[in-house]
Amino acid sequence: MTWNATQYDNNFAYVSAYGRGVVHLLAPSAGERVLDLGCGTGDLAVEIAASGARVHGVDGDAEMIRTALAKHGQGDGAPTFAVADAHTFRVDEPFDAVFSNAALHWMTRPDDVIARVYAALRPGGRFVAEFGAHRNVAALIDGLRAAAAEVAPGVPVELPWYFPSTAEYATRLEAAGFEVHTAHWFARPTPLSPGDTAADWWRMFGASVLAPFPEESRPALLARTDALLRDRLADADGRWFADYARLRFTAVRPQPEGPGVR
Template sequence: MSQKLKQSKWDAGRYDAQFGYVSRLAGGVIELLDPQPGETVLDLGCGTGELAEEIRARGAEVVLVDSDPEMVVAASRRLQQSAVLADGHDFKVDEPVDAVFSNAALHWMTRPAEVVRSVRAALKPGGRFVAEMGGANNVAAVIGALRRALAERGLAEGMRVPWYFPEPAEYGALLEANGFRVSLVEHFPRLTDLDDCPEGVVDWLRMFGGALIEHVPEADRPEVLRRAGELAAPELLRDGRWYADYWRLRFVAVVEESGR
């Protein structure tokens, strides 16, 4: 499988400690995947490997793929097998797999047609692509609060949103245009408790929003994040508990056998 080296942007230990909900809330996606003994499942954007471990516990072999070096190390350690450092836009496999699974990773891959084509090339005829990602409106309140905090300093125009949050019809059409038959697409809100994040939205932005403020002078970033949290509080701080306003896009698609 192709490998591309890059500098780590994740703190794998902090990710597990403060953002374990990303994996805890993915049970429904694994049920849709329904991994079977003897199958090989590629986990695209495997992170620290928590979900791949559950898939393997059901009897399937797993292939671990992530684009971040620290996540690759963490997943390799957790499952005691080598994870592969590769870009989701153009990864390749040595042997086709039965399924490609992905949770909370596809929205970081901003050239989705390339990702879908790579996934299709990795699958056996009749293989399935089962995933959950951020959909349209995902973390709109978080982004809006940060944008207002930046605007107060005249910095809003420099903000770059690093995610791809599609409408369900858009992503379904992309899958079908690349040889998949789509059997399920769901788009739903999931207000998510940031119970392990003492500073709530500020902690969330520190972990996931670095690209949003990379144009901000480093000395000014703590105050920008503090102000973003203050602006987000009326909507996302409820009865003393912080939440993130997630919208999830979940789908199941199968390679059309006649197209292989």
């Protein structure tokens, strides 16, 4: 996935806005070292740093990191940022917490990511995140698939996301050695920016899904997607919503047991 960071900030800033609840769950404190995994353009990294925590943000997209650096700088107390692949990243010294918002569902080898997060945490460190879960954007996907069957039959709709159930992801965390303290699935219908429709959502978040379709067929494909979804995802005033479903969790890397502890 290659991102348009400017459009992301201008039209999809709600992604970071909803992430403030995850920052509250993280409850960062002064002096802690926090890794923001999939930091995007860095807005939540800055909010975490306001607590006095030392924050390092990483993202797999170079444009997102360039934008984060341009927006937030590298002054005293400011987060640092770097390009890194969440499946393979390494850290020089352990962190007190790993934070992630709206990013883990882009990481399609979840066990690799969880293993790297575990290795990045000190014993007692916490992993706090929210991401797309089972049934996330199900209507948006159904609409595009139905439109594709009409407009471009035979072209596959291949999705780039991992949307697990609560039980599945908790099992993966526990298999990696984490203690799962909280895990909560919830639906969160989310209004799009005024004037945006399902087509705009697909252009931003589904570029790789649209890529196999002949370029000349894409306007008709997206127009048909909007027509099929208008009654499901737009209100009486014409405001569109994305049918998000999220998983929010806290997991902890356990402290080693002391001598004689059972």
